[in-house]
Amino acid sequence: MSATDLVMLSATEVLARFRNKSLTPNDYLAACLDQISRFNPKINALTAMDTERAVSEASQASLRWQAGASKGPLDGLPIGVKDLQDTKGLLTTHGSIRGRGNVPDQDLPMVARLRAAGAIILAKTNVPELGAGGNSRNPVWGATGNPFDPNLIAGGSSGGSAAALAANLLPLCTGSDTGGSLRLPSAICGIVGFRPSVDVIAHPTRPLGWSGISVLGPMARTMDDLVLMLSMCHGHDPDDPLSAPAAPDRFETLPPVELANLRVGFSEDFGGAPVDPDIRETFRARIDLIKPHVKECRPADLDLGEMDRAFDILRAESFTSAFAEALKTAPDDFGTHIAANVAMGQGMTLADRAWAHAEQTRILRRFNRLMQDFDVLLVPTSPVSPFPWTLSHATEIDGQAMDVYYRWLALAYRGSLAGGPAITLPCGRDSHAMPFGLQVLGPVRGDEGLLAAAKALETLFARSRETARPVPDLANLAPPTVDLRSIVTHPPILEKTTRSETTSLRTAV
DSSP states (O other), X not given: OOHHHHHTSOHHHHHHHHHHTSSXXXXXXXXXXXXXXXXXXXXXXXXXXXXXXXXXXXXXXXXXXXXXXXXXXXXXXXXXEETTSOBTTBOOOTTOGGGTTOOOSSOOHHXXXXXXXXXXXXXXXXXXXXXXXXXXXXXXXXXXXXXXXXXXXXXXXXHHHHHHHHTTSOSEEEEEESSSTTHHHHHHHTOEEEEOOTTTBOOTTOSSTTOOSOEEEEEXXXXXXXXXXXXXXXXXXXXXTTOOOOOTTTTTSOOOOXXXXXXXXXXXXXXXXXXXXXXXXXXXXXHHHHGGGSSEEEEOXXXXXXXXXXXXXHHHHHHHXXXXXXXXXXXXXXXXXXXXXXXXXXXXXXHHHHHHHHXXXXXXXXHHHHTTSOSEEEEESOSSOOOBTTSSSOOEETTEEOSSTTGGGHHHHHHHHHOSOEEEEXXXXXXXXXXXXXXXXXXXXXXXXXXXXXXXXXXXXXTSTTTSOOOOOGGGOOOOSSOTTTTOSSOOOTTOOSOOSSSOOOOOO
């Protein structure tokens, strides 16, 4: 097979070839590096890379597979890790001026589990500054362009991961999600992204350990790959009080789900969030396609409470906890989004915080009652088609102005408040020929059932060109008209080999 054919294989196919010795990790890594050299300059999805160590690890993995003694299920598979997540010995900047020379001395537990399963940590993936927003651009690495059109956004904050997967640079990438940070980029890059329930993947770097709006999750091109990755990285950590012990094989066998027995609820706007008319039309077409194949498919009332205000407070609380002290001492180290988030939090009272936590509890209970009537809920993931990356965010949707820079993410963050797992599935293209992602929500702690239902839907979508996963035309991909790195003001310090001397980096997402 050519290098181009190799990188189009799914992770499960690559690993099967490792097992039957028809492909070596050495050759597969070489194909990925060739793909990266050709296309990463056009989309800027990958940031720091550890090529020398990856080549060495691939050689060792090749010998192990040849001897029939693999290190683990992912042995020799190169992956990408979101640049908000610590990787031992590999530059982890958070897209922040403060972190441009930061090299962690240990892995985040999620990363450590993937490495223990044999994965090769080849590269970091681009993010917005400190994960703030739905557009992956920052002053250290620049912006990430969409593989379908690099002039347009790839989403955020896991935009680098989504773009890398869509462009076949890597077979698996990590993500995280507060208000849609892995669901949004998955939707507009045409890949799969899963926001699990809060107990599934330990997140010990969350600044507020008892606040569950921020979770870690896997990203992949197919459901089989995503479940494989999840099987390797789920688990408990005592420093995350919301994570819970679970059987190691929890996700290895999903419950059987027949579409004909599935009770589906749907909402075009998740209780009244603004949505572009073209997106509504595309969503309705997808619902019409699904209806004949399921037991029940009817509208669901997702007006669950004062979701926007509750999210504003809970999010500002996290950002204040993570960044307020550093912002006070070094305000020039932070962009306007971070400063605005912290200012919002500092303007709130204890009464505001108490109300927000109580309202989230009420939202959860209303959601639980609603889910007694449905197995899954379907909602659009993004309210608009991708727009130019030079715009920070969508400022207006269907004539409605956005009051804060993340308001356009309401379709996703309202789902975060409900507390259940959510997944974005690629489902054809929108009216602008860009990827369209269908958001599927499940009941609280109903992760296995949601994943099984998503697999059944993926199979249905694959039967039609209209709904199959879209694939970018990389052979004819032109570079963006505005250089994605033109916004870099503080480039990474690549020669540093020890932890940055700046204050330790924190994350709010």
